[in-house]
Amino acid sequence: MASQDTIRFISERCDGCGDCMTACAKAKGSASRVAIVAGSDGGWEMALCRQCGDPKCVANCPAGALDKHRDSGIVDWFKDLCVDCHLCTVGCVYGGIVFDPAAGHVQKCDMCDGSPACVPACDKGALEHLSAAGRLHEIHADKEDMFVPGLSACQGCNSELLIRHTMRRIGRNSVVAAPPGCIPGMGTVGYNGQTGAKMPIFHPLLTNTAAMLGGVKRQYERKGRDVTVVALAGDGGAVDVGFQSLSGAAERGERVLFICVDNEGYMNTGMQASGSTTFGSWTSTTPVGEIGRGKSTDGKYLPQLLMGHGCAYVATASTAFLDDYHAKLEKALEASRTGFAYLHVHAPCPTGWRFPAAMTTEVCRRQVETNFVTLWEFTPEDGLCFTRGVGRPRPVSDYVGMIGKYKHLGPAELERIQASVHRRVEVLQGFRRRSTAAG
Template sequence: MPSYETIAFRAQDCDGCMKCVTACAQAKSGADDPAQSRIQILGAAGKWELALCRQCGDPKCVSNCPSAALAKDAETGVVAWDADRCVDCLLCTVGCAYAGITRDARVGHVSKCDLCDGDPACVKACDRGALTLNTAARIHRRAAEREDLFAPGLAACQGCNSELLIRHTLRHVGPNTVVATPPGCIPGMGTVGYNGRTGTKVPVFHPLLTNTASMLTGIKRYYKRVGRDDVQVLALAGDGGTSDAGFQSLSGAAERDEPMLYICVDNEGYMNTGMQASSATTYGSWTSTTPVGERLQGKSTEAKNLPVVMMTHNCSYVATAATAFLEDFYEKLDKAIEVSKTGMAYLHVFAPCPTGWRFGSDRTTDVCRLAVETNFFALWDYTPDAGLTFTRPTGRPRPVREYLAGIGKYRHLSEGQVAHIQATVERKIAHLRRFERTGA
């Protein structure tokens, strides 16, 4: 599939000036009337969201249109509207999750962004960098220009996204790094190497499940003592080694705000040793230790909300990320690297597992994206000074059942269990909003 252009929005850089809205209105109608703009900035100070066509790869407005008035241009990637075919049924507006296509009362039909033939007026009008015209190719090219510090010849399962995560993480962190990988999928796939050869171009060691954070603390303090305080210490750990056996050392390091970068790769279980449940395994999940039968219908308890637990420690930076949204991950990783020079940065990365979760190996990214779009896994970051900021809107989520439907470990769920999970997701989002900074 070609790498199409789209307009990306950075809510944290938006000040609500509405210059983009005015510029769009002028470009499309010749007037300053915001109602004539095809881009809208919604919300209040500090909580801005974007209503704009994202030119989706699989546009729901197109599939909802009964008259074929909407179609994605194979050359430009723009979802184009055909006035001659439109019957003004407005079903396209129902299908769009981004409020990117709406009815314009002035002209009597729907209107949407067409990227201004590749030179959008709204992007040029934004002087804060909150709007950028971008492509996936440009995003990945920025990472590809940096040295790949991970050796070839991995033993990962087909469809595993951990290789993608590790390679891009090490590209950003750089060669002046010591990596700790406690027992789990990441060392199992080759980061510690084979036959006496390392799997990375940087020092990597294999701590116990219980002491990853404390060992990194000691390593960092040693380098500081010998005058090499610039050495980055990095943990790449699974959810079991983070939320269970390794939590005591992680909690202590967080309490002291030790200068390190700790990344938890969350595939919701002990997948490397037989798909057993961990405290991060979600309610209702089938695992080898939470089977489905007459007496048990998957895991009967909720997952530990570890990112929130870490937020209530003394960490200088906490964030969630997902491999389906790599630009968001890159931005948070860059912040975390800077913060970890003086304090603790904790990144919790959602990483679906085709083998353990029982879905097709070609669907990893789709599953990951659906988890975010349904608010099952919300994307946010937090600092003690700025509070919590959602880095992807949570206001109009897709139903959680859409996420659960394609995953084998949830195949047995009853309607009551699905409703329970939906309610839990909504409750978690409401809880997170309590940590948002109001901007007052």
């Protein structure tokens, strides 16, 4: 699923009139870059660039003439660099980039500077201009932001983004627990009689969030009231001292939604290492010195452990893929009506990991592109399903190189990280159901 702009074709609405092609040709002063073609079932299909998240045309280009733009997400073609080999057209399964004999080179959709001419030209409604932000805005814009404007998270922190999105969706009929960590630290629970939240919120112990919420839920169930109970916990309150109560509540199937916002350490109190801190990481308790080389062991991978607890739903998520997160949040909320639901959201920390605040979303994306973070969901019925493919990842050095906490690492250590990334993907693939795992 693309996280940025794309055009959606709804084939059942298309009558093959070709108005879109006319509009495109007119807008571009050349042959149309979209093409209506006969579908195999007697309907119509559209050859169109999807502005893929993982574009094969770019991967195939030997000349660097195609590139996915960092900000817009649009796959750009550069005439000056193109060597007319047409390998890009072989890579694209959508017919989104094709040779134009009249022009003498390939052509592709460039989204018309954010306002594609084809979309309004279609009076059948068969074309929709989709952007992740637009989609999310459409669904959530009218919902109330459940936190005050003045939360004091660090610049570039994606936890604030995450909790605002989450609670905007869940709304007031909820009880939230935010154990000690960055989330209460930014003022959600409050100080001296003032609060940063509009729904009931509690500052439980670092150790007892899941058990405490289980008790809240049981009482509301007893009273016949449908209240959503949510944990907004850090990794310490889930992976480390919070693990026992989390494990127990999951095993009991308490009707709780537990969200772990994993910034791989105790960032709120000065970047001490946690069980979730990954191998090689500098932290204030795994420092780098004459002898020290950062954390000497791998991080504990909690979402995998939760699969062994009989949870109704377990998923991982990244804020670089917010529509994926929202889809999982929906499923997790539904699952938490009948059992324990667990969401593990990766939260790179610009302050504690040493990267520029403006880079957070790019770091999140790179984690996923390198398989350092994988996006998947698990239910006992369907097993594990990757919600973003794990084939052909970028080398993990593309991610590690962005982060200051890894800057002391040498080739051998990088190799170890790369090997453990591969191993984890293999292990996760083993959780797929046999029937779907085939191939």
